[in-house]
Amino acid sequence: MESLNRLRIVMINTSDSGNIGAAARAMKTMGVSDLCLVAPKEYPTAKATARATGAADLLHRATVVDTLEQAIGDCQLVFGTSARMRTIPWPLMTPREAAQVVMNEPQGADIAIVFGREDAGLTNEELRRCHYHISIPGNEAYSVLNIAAAVQVICYEMRMNALASKESEQEGAAAPMMPLEFREWDEPLVTSEDMERFMKHFEETLLDIGFYDPNNPKQLITRARRLFMRTRMDRLEMNLMRGVLSTVQKRVKKEP
Amino acid sequence: MESLNRLRIVMINTSDSGNIGAAARAMKTMGVSDLCLVAPKEYPTAKATARATGAADLLHRATVVDTLEQAIGDCQLVFGTSARMRTIPWPLMTPREAAQVVMNEPQGADIAIVFGREDAGLTNEELRRCHYHISIPGNEAYSVLNIAAAVQVICYEMRMNALASKESEQEGAAAPMMPLEFREWDEPLVTSEDMERFMKHFEETLLDIGFYDPNNPKQLITRARRLFMRTRMDRLEMNLMRGVLSTVQKRVKKEP
Secondary structure, three states: OHHHHOEEEEEEOOOOHHHHHHHHHHHHHOOOOEEEEEOOOOOOOHHHHHHHHHHHHHHHHOEEEOOHHHHHOOOOEEEEEOOOOOOOOOOEEOHHHHHHHHHOOOOOOOEEEEEOEOOOEOOHHHHHOOOEEEOOOOEOOEOOOOHHHHHHHHHHHHHHHHHHHHHHHOOOOOOOEEOOOOOOOOOOEOOHHHHHHHHHHHHHHHHHOOOOOOOOOOOHHHHHHHHHHHHOOEHHHHHHHHHHHHHHHHHHHOOO | OHHHHOEEEEEEOOOOHHHHHHHHHHHHHOOOOEEEEEOOOOOOOHHHHHHHHHHHHHHHHOEEEOOHHHHHOOOOEEEEEOOOOOOOOOOEEOHHHHHHHHHOOOOOOOEEEEEOEOOOEOOHHHHHOOOEEEOOOOEOOEOOOOHHHHHHHHHHHHHHHHHHHHHHHHOOOOOOOOOOOOEEOOOOEOOHHHHHHHHHHHHHHHHHOOOOOOOOOOOHHHHHHHHHHHHOOEHHHHHHHHHHHHHHHHHHHOOO
């Protein structure tokens, strides 16, 4: 996905190298691979590599520079991430809106997304170097995401947008599809406990009628479970079905 | 936002208590507050509290239980998170689709989202306890998100959806009833004719076992029909169910 290849994640003055490793992992899971570190406090470290797990390759290819200018100098579009509103409001968008902007960029444009310090974020001066600001809409009472978690959310939105545009390119899939819809309902739905009791009752009844050999279950019970789980049964329906099962059991047990 | 208050995050057998703290922080930033830990390997720890930072309160209110059953028993809807496709595909959705499902749940429904072990995820048995599976669409080459990062992404989607519906309420629009998209399935779906034959067979069987008085049908058949229609049964499922009905009929008719 071309739009993901154009993205560079820039981390400024990161204090905890564990966060650098975790950010590398977050990027790789979403198919983003260009990481640039501006004057990290500690790097490289064993801690960073440990937190990167399967993204150690991405971490080792990361570039380390001294200034923000060096990190973003060749980019046509720069986003800054910010939890706070600044005195002079800048064009501010959600990660989802930012992903749409990225998708609409001309091919070949290089795009940076800049993340600030764990404790203090980006300075006003750094934020003014950015075209747009991205803010993750958080809980008013506590909105400070861990920096690697913020990298994960933003890269996730970039990927979701890239996938959507890829999907719209190739329509007409052949695999069978399961449509599921949700509507207003007249009865309360059963709980997970209710459902377990029902499935147990269903299994017992199959045993009672001799339909089901517990030593050779194949996928039978799993398939039945998938069917009934999918229905999101309501209480009346469950009573009805259990009534049927109990009646079957009674009739079968009366046999000689 | 009412839909966020209904959410419970369930973490099973978490090895690294740092991930528990980070998950608590991820939840709090998105306004989700109910955390349930199933048999954590180490907890509570100073490490968990450190990684929780401003979400230590949420961490201290977390419940610790021994089994998944205790964690989800009172929930009407259970999602399991899974990076892998299983042998029998279960209704699988993205976090965004799952957020739409949550928004469309009836008021008062309790909803659990279950996260597996850092190394091995959820077992097949645990996955079968869930109505739907959520998979974050990751990089084919490396799709394993850190567990707290996955909690962040999913809670973020839940929050984004709640915010969108809050906005639309303020505009005076009714909450959208968003039909979910078609998803891949392993078996072709039955036709309307097949379904009619099945319902006829179901009715006959109820008569055979004496469960159902045709002169006083009440809404029984209609309710059963709604249940089965809603499942959009596939052919294998229908063969299975018709096999059960035929076996019941044979057993009951052998009676004197």
